Amino acid sequence: MSKSTNFLGGVLIGTIIGGLAGILMAPESGKDTIKKLKDLSEDFADNVKDFSSEAMEQVGTYKENLEEKVETLSSKVSEKVGTLKDQLEDKLEEAKGTIKEAMDELDEEAVEEEDDNAV
Numbered sequence: 001m002s003k004s005t006n007f008l009g010g011v012l013i014g015t016i017i018g019g020l021a022g023i024l025m026a027p028e029s030g031k032d033t034i035k036k037l038k039d040l041s042e043d044f045a046d047n048v049k050d051f052s053s054e055a056m057e058q059v060g061t062y063k064e065n066l067e068e069k070v071e072t073l074s075s076k077v078s079e080k081v082g083t084l085k086d087q088l089e090d091k092l093e094e095a096k097g098t099i100k101e102a103m104d105e106l107d108e109e110a111v112e113e114e115d116d117n118a119v
Contacts, residue, residue: 005058008050008051008054011047012048012051015044015047019043
């Protein structure tokens with residue numbers, strides 16, 4: 001979790017504990033205490049909404065950052081694979097050329113050998 005999320009969580013918990021302690025220790029009538037508890041629950045609900053909004057914003061930010069990093073990495077991998085593929089194709093063509101030259105030389109030597117044996 002980030003520092004701001006931890007801070008908001010601490011504020012939320014501190015608000016709840018402080019509010020409950022203040023209400024329950026205050027020398028007031030039951031009606032006033034119930035009203036204060038109701039107000040405190042509304043504040044708590046607002047704090048939870050704020051906290052969840054902040055958390056969702058951070059999740060969205062993390063998601064966007066992760067998507068960008070994955071896209072960048074994917075692009076780099078694709079580029080590298082393409083380069084390696086091109087290099088491999090070049091080497092393969094070079095090997096084919098070398099093999100063809102060697103086969104042509106063997107054919108020429110075989111023809112020369114036949115000519116020498118025929119004479």
